[in-house]
Amino acid sequence: MFISESxxxxxxxxxxxxxxxxxxxxxxxxxxxVTVTATNGLGMGLxxxxxxxxTNAIVSVTRYLIPSEVRIPIFVLLxxxxxxVVDMLMDAWLHELHKVLGLFIPLIVTNCAILGRAxxxxxxxxxxxxxWDGLMMxxxxxxxxxxxxxxxxxxxxxxxxxxxxxLLGDGFKFIExxxxxxYKGFLLMALPPGxxxxxxxxxxxxxxxxxxxxxNKAQATLLSEAIPEEIR
Amino acid sequence: xxxxxxxxxxxxxxxITYKEFLKHWLEPSNLExxxxxxxxxxxxxxGFALIASFLLGVTHCSTHDAIQQRLDEDxxxxxxxxxxxxxxxxxxxxxxxTVPSAEDNLGANETTVYIARKAGQVxxxxxxxxxxxxxSGIINMVIGINRxxxxxxxxxxxxxxxxxxxxxxxxxKSSWILDFNGRSLLxxxxxxxxxxxxxxxxxxxxxxxxxxxxxxxxxxxxLQFFNRHRNELIGS
Numbered sequence: 336m337f338i339s340e341s342x343x344x345x346x347x348x349x350x351x352x353x354x355x356x357x358x359x360x361x362x363x364x365x366x367x368x369v370t371v372t373a374t375n376g377l378g379m380g381l382x383x384x385x386x387x388x389x390t391n392a393i394v395s396v397t398r399y400l401i402p403s404e405v406r407i408p409i410f411v412l413l414x415x416x417x418x419x420v421v422d423m424l425m426d427a428w429l430h431e432l433h434k435v436l437g438l439f440i441p442l443i444v445t446n447c448a449i450l451g452r453a454x455x456x457x458x459x460x461x462x463x464x465x466x467w468d469g470l471m472m473x474x475x476x477x478x479x480x481x482x483x484x485x486x487x488x489x490x491x492x493x494x495x496x497x498x499x500x501x502l503l504g505d506g507f508k509f510i511e512x513x514x515x516x517x518y519k520g521f522l523l524m525a526l527p528p529g530x531x532x533x534x535x536x537x538x539x540x541x542x543x544x545x546x547x548x549x550x551n552k553a554q555a556t557l558l559s560e561a562i563p564e565e566i567r
Numbered sequence: 568x569x570x571x572x573x574x575x576x577x578x579x580x581x582x583i584t585y586k587e588f589l590k591h592w593l594e595p596s597n598l599e600x601x602x603x604x605x606x607x608x609x610x611x612x613x614g615f616a617l618i619a620s621f622l623l624g625v626t627h628c629s630t631h632d633a634i635q636q637r638l639d640e641d642x643x644x645x646x647x648x649x650x651x652x653x654x655x656x657x658x659x660x661x662x663x664x665t666v667p668s669a670e671d672n673l674g675a676n677e678t679t680v681y682i683a684r685k686a687g688q689v690x691x692x693x694x695x696x697x698x699x700x701x702x703s704g705i706i707n708m709v710i711g712i713n714r715x716x717x718x719x720x721x722x723x724x725x726x727x728x729x730x731x732x733x734x735x736x737x738x739x740k741s742s743w744i745l746d747f748n749g750r751s752l753l754x755x756x757x758x759x760x761x762x763x764x765x766x767x768x769x770x771x772x773x774x775x776x777x778x779x780x781x782x783x784x785x786x787x788x789x790l791q792f793f794n795r796h797r798n799e800l801i802g803s
Contacts, residue, residue, distance in 0.1 A: 399593075399595045399598040399599070400593075400598060400611055401611065402602040402603070402607065402608045402611060403602075404608055405608045405611065405612045408612060409611070409612060409615050412615055412616060412619050413615065413619065415619075416619035416620075416622055416623055419623055419626075420622060420623065420626045423626050423627060423630045423634070424626065424630060426630065426634045426637070427630035427633035427634045427637065428633070430634075430637040430641075434641075434725075522729075522732070526729075
């Protein structure tokens with residue numbers, strides 16, 4: 336399938352280069368609160384994804400209508416309305432998951448990443464691109480939540496995707512794994528400080544990878560006797 | 568019939584006029600001219616507020632029944648855990664008495680007591696109660712008491728206690744909460760209704776005393792509440 340350059344860039348930005356959590360360091364409040372298990376992370380990520388796509392689409396469609404003087408209250412109003420709608424829909428149709436995440440869904444309103452995407456992307460770009468941006472940023476955020484949730488869950492309880500069948504249906508029972516049987520548990524990782532510690536490790540790992548990649552690129556360009564355009 | 572078709576034709580023409588007007592009005596160039604105007608800004612903000620409230624209203628109306636049904640199911644499930652189905656043949660959710668409980672420190676000014684009947688006679692009651700003094704916030708529980716004042720069961724509905732320490736009050740994590748089964752005000756003195764550390768008979772957890780202490784105290788208060796209102800509840 337042909338994907339034009341701008342779409343590919345948005346994809347790279349959302350998933351890796353400009354990832355909401357790992358590069359922008361936004362949305363840490365809901366992030367640290369829910370990522371005790373990978374399942375919670377996945378649920379919260381998907382809810383945020385839905386909100387992000389909806390708000391990006393609405394903001395982009397109405398971007399000529401919104402005067403810059405009142406854009407912030409309008410964005411906040413839109414985000415709060417969409418989050419509340421998602422909250423009610425989840426309470427009605429995904430009740431078991433809502434019982435687990437219920438406390439955190441309203442927190443999506445305070446997720447500055449959503450306001451950030453509306454402000455810096457959707458209010459200036461056409462609808463298709465904004466939808467794509469919402470999808471990719473949302474996927475990147477979901478990925479970050481799942482990775483952090485999985486790392487914390489393994490470290491704190493020795494399991495992975497516990498209770499995933501509550502979220503995805505009984506067909507997904509097979510992904511509920513116990514990786515370390517008879518694990519005594521490491522409580523710190525389930526508590527908020529553990530979230531910060533684990534997040535720091537993951538971010539350090541990502542930066543290491545990025546640095547290696549830049550170094551490799553620089554070396555490759557040096558070898559081809561060209562002047563490297565950009566070394567970060 | 569003719570007037571009807573005329574009417575429809577007129578409606579369509581009207582709609583086309585409005586559509587044309589709207590199309591022109593929504594042109595980016597036209598909107599650019601309007602955007603700096605204060606009246607336009609106010610109007611847009613009000614418009615968005617109106618649309619948002621409409622959206623919320625529609626969603627609320629369409630999910631309200633489903634949410635209520637889920638909450639009822641939840642309640643039914645927790646009630647069934649503390650009052651075995653062999654003890655009643657009525658619908659607990661429909662058979663309730665509301666008792667003022669502002670003085671009893673059960674977490675609410677009024678407590679809805681669900682009455683379990685077998686062949687018309689009251690066999691047990693159950694109600695929700697909350698410990699206000701948990702380690703981190705309120706612990707919501709449900710208790711079932713038979714007509715003689717013995718506890719049939721206590722379950723924690725939700726709490727925010729420390730995972731791994733205080734959460735042993737959940738039946739899913741530990742059997743501690745089953746220790747209340749069969750207890751009554753007759754079997755234990757007031758001083759014995761406490762955790763062992765405070766001279767009572769109930770275990771505390773290693774590393775967590777505040778949580779079980781709050782639960783024990785609240786269950787005790789719940790029994791006292793039942794005792795005070797026993798005659799009106801059993802006789803109803």
